Amino acid sequence: MRIGSDLDSCILDTATIILEKLGKPGKRLYNSISRYNIEESLNIPMNIVEKVIEYVLNLEDIPYLLDVEKYLPRVYSLCEEFSIITLRKTKMLRIIHQYIKNILGDGNEFRIYLCNRYNNGNPNKVDIVKKLDLDIFIEDRFSTAVDVAENTSCKVFLFDQPWNRRDHHGLTRVYSWQDIYNKLIEMGN
Numbered sequence: 643m644r645i646g647s648d649l650d651s652c653i654l655d656t657a658t659i660i661l662e663k664l665g666k667p668g669k670r671l672y673n674s675i676s677r678y679n680i681e682e683s684l685n686i687p688m689n690i691v692e693k694v695i696e697y698v699l700n701l702e703d704i705p706y707l708l709d710v711e712k713y714l715p716r717v718y719s720l721c722e723e724f725s726i727i728t729l730r731k732t733k734m735l736r737i738i739h740q741y742i743k744n745i746l747g748d749g750n751e752f753r754i755y756l757c758n759r760y761n762n763g764n765p766n767k768v769d770i771v772k773k774l775d776l777d778i779f780i781e782d783r784f785s786t787a788v789d790v791a792e793n794t795s796c797k798v799f800l801f802d803q804p805w806n807r808r809d810h811h812g813l814t815r816v817y818s819w820q821d822i823y824n825k826l827i828e829m830g831n
Contacts, residue, residue: 643826645717646725646755646771647780649738652801653714653726654704663694678783678805699730702737706745713819714745720826724752725774729765732756768793780822782806787813799825 650656657680661672666684675683681691698704718724724746730738738754746752755770764785771779771794780799781787784806791798791812799822800806800813816822 643721643778644723644725644774644776645721645778645780646727646774646776648767648782648786648801649726649728649730649741650699651707651782651803652780653707653710654741655707656698656704657803659701659704660691660694660698663698664691673804675804676807678785683805699734702740704741706741707819709819711745713823715747715750716823717819717826718746718750718752720823721778723774725770725776726752726754727757727767727770727779728754729757729759764789771796778826780816784808784810 647653657675658672660680664680664684664686671684677683680686681688726738726742728738735754735756742752742754743750755774757765757767757770760766765783767779767781767786768790771790776794776796778799779790779794779796780801781790782801782803782805784800787798787800787806788810790796791810798813799816800810802815802817814825816825
């Protein structure tokens with residue numbers, strides 16, 4: 643089984659750090675973000691949000707989501723290939739590699755792919771998912787998850803976040819890495 647995942651808000655708890663740097667910490671506020679674009683949910687000028695996001699995406703110490711360290715290695719053990727597909731910049735490859743290596747350990751191979759954006763600003767992950775012939779792709783951005791589900795034969799797990807609480811027939815909602823692991827086991831690997 644070939645599995646791919648987004649990095650931010652699927653493996654790393656990036657959104658929490660962004661909110662903290664915007665001076666808006668707290669789980670209650672986090673859960674009130676109803677749109678992917680934070681500035682729309684919190685009524686903060688876009689230029690401020692963009693500067694904070696740029697700063698956070700260059701940090702080397704973003705924490706992992708709650709159960710990533712325990713369950714990502716288990717998910718990894720079920721697949722023949724594991725890939726990260728992200729909008730991060732090339733200069734961040736070393737840091738991204740270290741984040742994943744810290745979880746999976748030495749000797750476990752994985753690949754990192756940097757994607758481009760469509761003209762509308764959304765990430766183009768479809769081309770990479772097709773190229774890799776992924777069986778499963780994990781994503782938190784609703785529009786990207788739908789794009790992959792509608793334009794590939796890949797099964798898409800939508801990592802539950804407050805900003806993606808809509809339904810689509812081609813998506814399977816997941817709530818944690820333990821949930822992902824359990825769903826893969828149920829699928830018979």
